[in-house]
Amino acid sequence: MTAHLRNPTKRAVARLTGRWRPYLIIAIIAFAVQALLVSLDSFEWFFTFSRDHETLELDEIFTVFIVLSLALIAVLVLRTGELRHEIRRRQMAETHAGVLARFDSLTGVPNRRLYHEELAARIGRARTVGAGFSALLLDLDRFKTVNDTYGHATGDLLLQTVSDRLRANLRPEDFLARLGGDEFAVLMDHGATGTEPVLRVAQRILASVDQPFSLGAVETRVSVSIGIAGFTGDAEDAETLMQRADLAMYQAKSAGRNTYAVFDPALDSTLRARISLEAELRLALRVGGIRPHYQPLYDLATGRLTGFEALARWEHPERGLLQAETFVPIAEDAGLLPEIFPVILAHVVRDARLWPPDLSIAINTSPSQLRDRDFARRVLNVLGDAGFPPARLEIEITETALVNDLDAARDIMITLKEAGVRVSLDDFGTGYSSLRHLRELPFDKIKIDRSFVHRLDHGEDSEKIVRSMIQLSQALGLISVAEGIETDGEADWLRAQGCDMGQGFLFSQALPASEATDLLAALRSPLIVPT
Structure with a gap:
């Protein structure tokens, strides 16, 4: 059914005109014939009258009348054409509007x-x-x-x-x-x-x-x-x-x-809980529920506290303090990792201003940020606005980020290094390890992943792997850092192999800013690990 027949009144008119159409046609023809006869009679009368009254010059008036009538007919014809064109234009516009209302303008597929x-x-x-x-x-x-x-x-x-x-x-x-x-x-x-x-x-x-x-x-x-x-x-x-x-x-x-x-109906409740947690995470980012906790890093040879690693923690109102491994995968799936980094950085530059200026603060980045060529500029702007020395900041980069876009990562690292920011290769050995990365990119440190440290007492193979990592860092002139140290035996072995720094529960868990400040006050100077 066509669009103009969808209105009930128009449908009724259509039915009425359809029923009486034959009679209307006959009536129109009869009327046209009668009008033609009347016109002929009128023309004959006018011709006789004008001939008997030549002094009135009615023929000239009639000629002007005919010309004006023809002109009027021409105007009406033109106007009718314009109206038809306008009707077609409006019909096309309505059709186009209908298409736009139901199709995506970018891809052309239905919306x-x-x-x-x-x-x-x-x-x-x-x-x-x-x-x-x-x-x-x-x-x-x-x-x-x-x-x-x-x-x-x-x-x-x-x-x-x-x-x-x-x-x-x-x-x-x-x-x-x-x-x-x-x-x-x-x-x-x-x-x-x-x-x-x-x-x-x-x-x-x-x-x-x-x-x-x-x-x-x-x-x-x-x-x-x-x-x-x-x-x-x-x-x-x-x-x-x-x-x-x-x-x-x-x-x-x-x-x-x-x-x-x-x-799968069995997973319905689990997935709903995950979706709910994602919504809560978004809210936490807006209201300040995500804050850094600071895990100390120590010089293994001297026991001196050299800095902290800032680790994201979520102060959940019902579930308590949530570790990064609980919510970071959700944040990654939801594309929220780039929003967490500036929140942590803002806290770092505010908290660390009260600490000794020789302490460095390390922050983890996500692979997506190492593809954003404007990332380095934004980091340096935050440091500049806060008056925080770039030399005190350390950016930790995973090997996965390098694989995704090596050229972008290189440009970002060079920009940060030129400003004084240090760069570490995090979780070394767990991703796409490549000597090319260590040769071409300006790293300052290699961080040995905790999974290797925890296997040190499981046999010689684990020891060989960690020893080779330490020797590689020494050969390249890089500082080696062991993560996840939990026992004195692990710390002693790493120290004997020449590993430079360590962190883990043996020394301290990650602390909120206030407790990190208390730790510094207790250590005073020189900063020695308490026994």
Whole structure:
């Protein structure tokens, strides 16, 4: 049914004119014939009258009248054409507005509104004919990092390219939509084999999105996490179906991302708890619930306190003090790690101003920050505004961050080093260890991961590995730091091998700022580890 017949009044008029149309046509023809006869009679009378009254010059007046009539007819014809053009223009504008209201302007795929219309239609069809379908919720991994690092133009181009890859891997009957941001959704009807075709398509999507993206001068990689929920197997209405697809998507992210997960009712409560914790974490970042605790670092040879490592802690109002390993993975999945760093840095420059100026403070960075070429400038701006000496700050970088974008990491490190900030390679040996990194990048320290220190008493192989790390740092002129020292035996062995510094529960756990200040007051000068 056409759009102009959707109004009830117009439908009634259409029915009325349709019923009487033959009679109206006859009446119009009769009226036209009569008008023509009257016009001929009138013309004949006017001709006779003008001939009998030539002095009135009625023929000239009639000529002017005819010319004006023709001019009026011409104006009416032009105006009619303009009105028709305006009508067509408005119809096209209405059609275009309808398209914009239902399609995403960036990628050209249906938007959230049209998706929900299609979802309702498929639910109605499934209830009528008994056919099932699945909803796939797709969320890009690391999109925010790409967007923040390379700009919104690159982010938009990435979304367009991703949508093209998604369409290329879908069947003609599948329905793709962009729900907003980096979130897409797909509706897929089940075949005779049930959900098997859905899982095959999900696997193709994962493989396609995981390929490198060439975005102008930028080449990067992202992945996608997919949550799958079925109708009617997992839900009986649209809202529940989307909620469970969302829970499945979080399950995929929790499993390491770049995978798909089918909704499992057994995991519903666990995932809901994780989502709730993420919401609480966002609130904590806004209200100041995330603060650093400071773990002391000691010179193993002299026992002198040389500095602290600032470790993020969450002062949860109900669950108490939460360690980083509890909430950092959630923050990473939610893209919140870049927001935690400036919070910790702001506390560090405020707390450490009261401490001896020869003490350094180390802060961990996330891999995403080492892809942000503006990261070094922001760090130096914070130090400058606070009047905090750059030489007292130490940035700890993981090996994973170097693999993601070595060139960006190098530029950031050089900028920080030129300003006086020191740089450490954190968790050495647990990531993608490469002598190239140690040779090409301006590190000051190597931090031996706690997992190696804890295995020192498990055999000679563990000792050989740690010994080689210490010797490597000595050969390169770098300071070696052992993490996670818990026993006197570990400390004595590391000291005998020439390891420079250590930290761990043997010396102290991470302390809040007030207790770190009390520790410094108790040690006074020289700063000697208490026995």
